[in-house]
Amino acid sequence: xxxxxxxxxxxxxxxxxxxxxxxxxxxxxxxxxxxxxxxxxxxxxxxxxxxxxxxxxxxxxxxxxxxxxxxxxxxxxxxxxxxxxxxxxxxxxxxxxxxxxxxxxxxxxxxxxxxxxxxxxxxxxxxxxxxxxxxxxxxxxxxxxxxxxxxxxxxxxxxxxxxxxxxxxxxxxxxxxxxxxxxxxxxxxxxxxxxxxxxxxxxxxxxxxxxxxxxxxxxxxxxxxxxxxxxxxxxxxxxxxxxxxxxxxxxxxxxxxxxxxxxxxxxxxxxxxxxxxxxxxxxxxxxxxxxxxxxxxxxxxxxxxxxxxxxxxxxxxxxxxxxxxxxxxxxxxxxxxxxxxxxxxxxxxxxxxxxxxxxxxxxxxxxxxxxxxxxxxxxxxxxxxxxxxxxxxxxxxxxxxxxxxxxxxxxxxxxxxxxxxxxxxxxxxxxx
Amino acid sequence: xxxxxxxxxxxxxxxxxxxxxxxxxxxxxxxxxxxxxxxxxxxxxxxxxxxxxxxxxxxxxxxxxxxxxxxxxxxxxxxxxxxxxxxxxxxxxxxxxxxxxxxxxxxxxxxxxxxxxxxxxxxxxxxxxxxxxxxxxxxxxxxxxxxxxxxxxxxxxxxxxxxxxxxxxxxxxxxxxxxxxxxxxxxxxxxxxxxxxxxxxxxxxxxxxxxxxxxxxxxxxxxxxxxxxxxxxxxxxxxxxxxxxxxxxxxxxxxxxxxxxxxxxxxxxxxxxxxxxxxxxxxxxxxxxxxxxxxxxxxxxxxxxxxxxxxxxxxxxxxxxxxxxxxxxxxxxxxxxxxxxxxxxxxxxxxxxxxxxxxxxxxxxxxxxxxxxxxxxxxxxxxxxxxxxxxxxxxxxxxxxxxxxxxxxxxxxxxxxxxxxxxxxxxxxxxxxxxxxxxxxxxxxxxxxxxxxxxxxxxxxxxxxxxxxxx
Ligand SMILES: Cc1cc2nc3c(=O)[nH]c(=O)nc-3n(C[C@H](O)[C@H](O)[C@H](O)COP(=O)(O)OP(=O)(O)OC[C@H]3O[C@@H](n4cnc5c(N)ncnc54)[C@H](O)[C@@H]3O)c2cc1C
Ligand code: SF4
Ligand code: SF4
Numbered sequence: 050x051x052x053x054x055x056x057x058x059x060x061x062x063x064x065x066x067x068x069x070x071x072x073x074x075x076x077x078x079x080x081x082x083x084x085x086x087x088x089x090x091x092x093x094x095x096x097x098x099x100x101x102x103x104x105x106x107x108x109x110x111x112x113x114x115x116x117x118x119x120x121x122x123x124x125x126x127x128x129x130x131x132x133x134x135x136x137x138x139x140x141x142x143x144x145x146x147x148x149x150x151x152x153x154x155x156x157x158x159x160x161x162x163x164x165x166x167x168x169x170x171x172x173x174x175x176x177x178x179x180x181x182x183x184x185x186x187x188x189x190x191x192x193x194x195x196x197x198x199x200x201x202x203x204x205x206x207x208x209x210x211x212x213x214x215x216x217x218x219x220x221x222x223x224x225x226x227x228x229x230x231x232x233x234x235x236x237x238x239x240x241x242x243x244x245x246x247x248x249x250x251x252x253x254x255x256x257x258x259x260x261x262x263x264x265x266x267x268x269x270x271x272x273x274x275x276x277x278x279x280x281x282x283x284x285x286x287x288x289x290x291x292x293x294x295x296x297x298x299x300x301x302x303x304x305x306x307x308x309x310x311x312x313x314x315x316x317x318x319x320x321x322x323x324x325x326x327x328x329x330x331x332x333x334x335x336x337x338x339x340x341x342x343x344x345x346x347x348x349x350x351x352x353x354x355x356x357x358x359x360x361x362x363x364x365x366x367x368x369x370x371x372x373x374x375x376x377x378x379x380x381x382x383x384x385x386x387x388x389x390x391x392x393x394x395x396x397x398x399x400x401x402x403x404x405x406x407x408x409x410x411x412x413x414x415x416x417x418x419x420x421x422x423x424x425x426x427x428x429x430x431x432x433x434x435x436x437x438x439x440x441x442x443x444x445x446x447x448x449x450x451x452x453x454x455x456x457x458x459x460x461x462x463x464x465x466x467x468x469x470x471x472x473x474x475x476x477x478x479x480x481x
Numbered sequence: 482x483x484x485x486x487x488x489x490x491x492x493x494x495x496x497x498x499x500x501x502x503x504x505x506x507x508x509x510x511x512x513x514x515x516x517x518x519x520x521x522x523x524x525x526x527x528x529x530x531x532x533x534x535x536x537x538x539x540x541x542x543x544x545x546x547x548x549x550x551x552x553x554x555x556x557x558x559x560x561x562x563x564x565x566x567x568x569x570x571x572x573x574x575x576x577x578x579x580x581x582x583x584x585x586x587x588x589x590x591x592x593x594x595x596x597x598x599x600x601x602x603x604x605x606x607x608x609x610x611x612x613x614x615x616x617x618x619x620x621x622x623x624x625x626x627x628x629x630x631x632x633x634x635x636x637x638x639x640x641x642x643x644x645x646x647x648x649x650x651x652x653x654x655x656x657x658x659x660x661x662x663x664x665x666x667x668x669x670x671x672x673x674x675x676x677x678x679x680x681x682x683x684x685x686x687x688x689x690x691x692x693x694x695x696x697x698x699x700x701x702x703x704x705x706x707x708x709x710x711x712x713x714x715x716x717x718x719x720x721x722x723x724x725x726x727x728x729x730x731x732x733x734x735x736x737x738x739x740x741x742x743x744x745x746x747x748x749x750x751x752x753x754x755x756x757x758x759x760x761x762x763x764x765x766x767x768x769x770x771x772x773x774x775x776x777x778x779x780x781x782x783x784x785x786x787x788x789x790x791x792x793x794x795x796x797x798x799x800x801x802x803x804x805x806x807x808x809x810x811x812x813x814x815x816x817x818x819x820x821x822x823x824x825x826x827x828x829x830x831x832x833x834x835x836x837x838x839x840x841x842x843x844x845x846x847x848x849x850x851x852x853x854x855x856x857x858x859x860x861x862x863x864x865x866x867x868x869x870x871x872x873x874x875x876x877x878x879x880x881x882x883x884x885x886x887x888x889x890x891x892x893x894x895x896x897x898x899x900x901x902x903x904x905x906x907x908x909x910x911x912x913x914x915x916x917x918x919x920x921x922x923x924x925x926x927x928x929x930x931x932x933x934x935x936x937x938x939x940x941x942x943x944x945x946x947x948x949x950x951x952x
Contacts, residue, residue: 059892082488091892091893092891092893095893095894100590100895103498103503104499108911112789125492139488177494180503183503183507186506188507190509212509212510214515297487346892347889375889375934382933431887457937458937460675461672
């Protein structure tokens with residue numbers, strides 16, 4: 050049996066490694082046009098900032114792939130011949146497969162802004178983008194970043210670390226407040242401003258200006274709803290208004306796609322012998338309102354692993370489990386567990402904040418049963434928070450055991466008892 | 482079709498990231514900056530004052546070495562040792578005081594000083610040369626006048642003029658102090674590092690320098706309470722090779738207590754403390770070598786080799802050295818109890834071979850001299866027999882471990898990159914496994930640099946808890 054995987058991101062790699070565990074004798078080929086070896090995409094920023102070299106972002110030693118007998122191919126797949134079970138490569142070669150996994154990841158969103166294809170305008174997703182950024186910042190004194198979210202702030206930090214002034218244009222009235230509750234969003238907003246970045250809220254990009262030679266030389270930005278726009282001179286423009294599944298290869302070759310490559314709960318596409326997983330996949334979810342498109346590291350890992358099991362004959366359905374994520378906004382760490390910001394019917398919030406140290410802890414509950422936690426400036430134990438949510442612990446019990454979940458380093462001031470007593474006093478009746 | 486190919490832009494990209502790497506991105510020159518790590522352009526005036534004091538100090542030192550003027554006076558000593566130490570401390574304090582507390586690794590891989598560039602190599606050559614002089618050509622240090630410059634303080638502390646070992650101890654302690662301040666400023670958002678850094682600074686200053694000096698002053702044996710066999714082999718070597726001699730003849734009662742203390746630390750203190758806290762209680766909190774690595778060595782911690790090959794070499798070398806010192810100790814004791822009829826005239830040679838190859842070449846010349854090239858823990862990782870023993874204890878029965886926070890790891894690699902011991906922390910973290918490695922000195926830097934809050938150093942207190950919640 051020959052398994053071929055398109056994409057060497059975390060999804061492709063997780064699938065390959067799981068398959069190797071399950072099927073010691075199958076032939077596994079993993080293809081990517083982006084890099085020879087798997088690297089950690091979230092670490093892109095650290096290469097540019099000089100915290101790590103590119104090679105430090107590779108989670109496995111180069112010799113590991115040989116040891117695992119996983120064949121690596123560098124190149125772009127341009128066509129899929131589903132009938133003939135073969136792939137066309139950009140350099141004319143062909144690779145066949147018995148079963149195929151598409152793990153082609155995502156691409157940066159572009160919203161049809163005038164000038165979005167000028168030189169100097171770019172997203173931040175891949176090594177290609179990183180390379181572009183090196184060229185685009187040459188001689189730059191200001192960069193404009195369009196769109197908030199996690200990648201926008203990372204790109205801003207990158208430019209800032211090289212002494213380049215940063216202007217962030219976001220449509221929201223507080224940073225990332227479409228995802229973060231008000232108080233968290235305010236903390237992040239404050240953090241960004243304190244770092245010396247020019248954050249413009251309720252602002253949008255109108256146009257990227259051409260310097261006459263096809264290069265960006267500035268942008269026109271305006272306040273939401275305002276007719277007048279302001280010119281900001283800059284030589285690099287970052288577009289970080291989210292990502293969408295990369296379906297170029299699949300949709301161009303007759304594989305059914307919606308917003309992403311459509312797969313069932315076992316991650317099989319509608320075409321025979323083809324699976325899809327990770328950032329590129331849209332998991333059909335009969336009975337629920339929305340299909341799942343999950344575009345973070347751990348879901349790629351989980352989906353890749355499940356896709357491998359499914360390709361090896363498994364029938365288990367994908368279970369997204371209890372959601373979690375973490376990020377760092379300049380120096381402010383953020384963790385989230387469960388359903389915060391989901392606007393569940395009847396949800397109530399308990400909030401503790403230490404303004405001075407930018408620490409925050411939030412419990413979301415429905416009728417006294419915890420459904421989610423948010424933390425800023427503090428670390429919490431994933432497995433404990435997850436258990437509490439999965440087992441539907443009542444708020445009182447969580448507060449009584451809150452100490453179990455603290456994950457800050459030794460000697461740090463512990464806030465669990467203060468949090469528990471503040472929240473306990475208020476009771477489970479505060480609405481926010 | 483050719484122009485509008487959906488993959489056209491991808492295919493154009495033919496970059497060989499493996500060979501070429503990404504290099505150094507453009508940096509806005511200081512003069513054009515409106516911000517610089519939070520401080521005003523041009524830097525802090527105190528930063529310049531600090532740098533100025535260092536320069537004055539170095540000039541004063543050179544003048545004294547060349548002309549002999551002021552040598553042996555307090556003025557001369559204060560100018561050439563005090564000014565640089567004070568100046569460098571001020572410099573580091575001022576350099577970081579305006580920056581926001583947080584991880585400060587920007588540009589580390591772009592700077593020659595911290596990424597094996599020209600400055601790095603120069604520092605390496607300088608340190609290596611100094612150690613060579615110290616061990617094999619001490620007369621150079623003496624005849625140059627360097628030793629004499631420290632006479633005032635040597636007399637004050639030890640009651641006699643200094644020798645090259647005194648100069649070494651003094652410089653060592655000053656380095657731990659000055660770079661300790663740098664470390665404190667860089668990690669001032671993290672109380673683990675604050676407490677730990679103060680601890681290594683204190684133990685070096687008090688137990689590595691002042692107390693042994695003062696013991697000399699009152700004519701007691703120059704005893705280091707924080708080194709034990711096998712790192713300090715003398716304390717358990719027999720006859721005129723070691724402490725046993727001190728206990729019997731010269732020092733009388735005090736020496737016996739000292740010897741008992743050293744022995745108790747080796748055989749009781751070490752296992753007990755390591756059981757509770759892991760090897761870190763010593764290696765990154767108390768030890769002088771560790772103290773230097775955690776302060777002077779901090780700019781170089783990311784240069785340690787993370788490959789499996791290096792790990793294999795580490796396991797071979799460190800246990801080889803351990804075996805070597807055990808053999809040397811055993812042989813000397815057998816020889817001693819049998820009145821010298823086993824080794825005879827070779828007693829001295831055996832002990833000397835260990836001293837030359839391990840004590841001087843490995844621990845000093847390579848261990849510290851190679852900081853800017855192979856990272857700050859070359860000796861601690863590949864050579865130290867104390868670390869070998871502590872490591873075995875840590876691996877086999879200690880409660881210490883680094884816990885991984887569920888599935889939060891994004892495999893970014895910061896932890897592995899900044900592990901001075903060259904442990905591939907990420908390899909464990911990305912699988913959700915805890916880290917229990919013989920070589921981990923518990924410095925806590927992996928946990929500090931992790932951008933996703935994945936790692937936590939723990940003394941087993943929460944192991945049961947983890948189990949309760951994951952079963
Ligand atoms: C800057 C940045 C920061 C991030 N930070 C975080 C974070 O902190 N936490 C988190 O959870 N998530 C983060 N993410 C998201 C996370 O990186 C993704 O969810 C994850 O990488 C998706 O993995 P994947 O394997 O599905 O896709 P990808 O990693 O995108 O891999 C797909 C690969 O397939 C290749 N490919 C596509 N088409 C073809 C073709 N036709 N032929 C050959 N190869 C092809 C692509 O070039 C790519 O290499 C971040 C993303 C970015 C861009
Ligand atoms: S694993 Fe972490 S704590 Fe241990 S030595 Fe390495 S960086 Fe320090
Ligand atoms: S630094 Fe943290 S997130 Fe990055 S690889 Fe290490 S444990 Fe994982």
